[in-house]
Amino acid sequence: MKEEERCMMAATMATAGESGGNQRKEEERAKDFGNRCHFLPLAILYPKSVLDISSTLKHVFEIGTRTDLTVAARGNGHSLEGQSQAYQGLVINMKSLQELEMKFKIEELSYVDVSAGELWINVLHESLKLGLAPKSWTDYLHLTVGGTLSNAGISGQAFKHGPQINNVYQLEVVTGKGEVITCSEEQNADLFHGVLGGLGQFGIITKARIALETAPKQVKWIRVLYSDFATFSNDQENLISSQNTFDYIEGFVIINSTGLLNNWRSTFNPKDPLLASNFSSEGRVLFCLEVAKYFNPEDTYSTDQKSPTLNSSIEFMSPR
Ligand SMILES: Cc1cc2nc3c(=O)[nH]c(=O)nc-3n(C[C@H](O)[C@H](O)[C@H](O)COP(=O)(O)OP(=O)(O)OC[C@H]3O[C@@H](n4cnc5c(N)ncnc54)[C@H](O)[C@@H]3O)c2cc1C
Known part of the structure; x- marks a missing residue:
């Protein structure tokens, strides 16, 4: 891209919203949640309207093959590998697009x-x-x-x-x-x-x-732990394919340790700290099934009665 075209681009951005030349903001946009890729953009567009985005992209398109300028939309920047960054390109900050009310x-x-x-x-x-x-x-x-x-x-x-x-x-x-x-x-x-x-x-x-x-008015939320992957995945598949099942089913892998990232342990604490303390094998891989059933107070059955038959159908890990 020629220097005069870069200047034109910066001017377009300045009229669209906040200035694209703010070094600190550009540095912010050269980061994401992964914090592994840092591609400094040429400019950031803070669109106030859809027209700001369309006229900017039209302009980039019209420059055509004379430029290698890339454009990336940025949502909340929670990508891990720089997907919402554009090296020496244009980042469009989608959060500033506020013209649309829900x-x-x-x-x-x-x-x-x-x-x-x-x-x-x-x-x-x-x-x-x-x-x-x-x-x-x-x-x-x-x-x-x-x-x-x-x-x-x-x-x-x-x-x-x-x-x-x-x-x-x-x-x-x-x-x-x-x-x-x-x-x-x-x-x-x-x-x-x-x-x-x-x-x-x-x-x-x-x-x-x-x-x-x-939206449900009440939710019954359950987490169960497994030490064996085959048992865990069988149970998850059974629950997913059952007729009378939960409204939410998710499985995840946990490395048993006491660090910040292991907040799953709080599920067992303070209600039953003894149970949590049984999983004291530091570094061991565990599997967790998280399920939820939605309820409304006007339902005739209690939450326990309507809950799918978790205990009888699955083989979760019991504390030793
Ligand atoms: C802590 C954390 C928890 C997460 N939890 C989940 C989860 O539970 N489930 C799940 O599915 N994912 C999850 N993710 C992954 C997440 O969904 C993706 O990283 C998602 O892209 C992040 O949204 P964002 O708004 O931050 O997008 P960004 O990271 O800003 O952008 C992601 C990609 O989408 C493009 N993009 C952004 N906005 C637009 C747009 N308006 N039009 C076109 N393209 C656009 C960007 O250019 C980029 O390529 C999680 C990530 C983190 C960091």
Whole structure:
């Protein structure tokens, strides 16, 4: 890219939002959660509108093959390998896109239209005010809608509803040419399927229509530990394929130690500190199955009665 083109780009960005020339902010954008890749961008765009993104991408497209400038959307920067960074390129900070208020539609298939820069935690809080919740989650909710829809978005509801990319009705996308296109299963389906799970390589998601369901009023949450992988995975497969099963099922691997990252131990403490202390084999690999059953107080059965038959069907580790 020629010097005059770089200057033009910086000018476009300055009019779009905050200045792109702020060295400290550029350094911030050269980091992500993994903290392994540090690609300093040329500029950062803080879009205030979809038009800011489309006119910038149109400009980059029009420069054409004369430039090797790369563009990366950045959600909450929780990638591990620099996926939301652009070496000497342009980073688009999606969280600054605030023109879109969440818009809810409550009907048979309820949904919410949200800005792609919105954090899932905010989507949850707003949905709950209406007694609704997204159907499919990530465990950690301080991730953006656009960031997880560019990956998959997986948590314990995925066995039932599919990952988050299976629970989107419609997207608004800015393409590499700067066009703003609405896409869904029925409309511009190739773009829709390309962008979902596309790591930002097929366009920038600016808006998403997220599927909602009625939020449960109560949840029974259970964690069980295993020492044997085969028993753990058999139990998980059985639960996933059962008719009367949980609403949330997730398995994970734990290295038994007392460090900060091992907060799973708090599940057994302080209610039953003796139980937790039995898993004292430092460095040992354990397996954890986490399940949850949703309830509503108006249900006639108690939580215990309605719970799937965990004890009789699975072989979890008993303390010694
Ligand atoms: C602590 C932690 C917990 C996690 N938990 C889970 C979990 O439970 N389930 C799960 O599935 N994943 C989980 N992840 C992984 C996470 O979903 C991905 O790293 C996700 O990309 C992070 O979202 P983000 O908003 O930070 O995206 P970023 O890291 O900012 O971006 C990720 C990718 O998406 C692209 N992108 C971002 N926004 C857009 C957009 N609007 N349009 C097009 N492309 C875009 C970026 O260019 C980049 O390629 C976790 C990660 C961390 C660090």
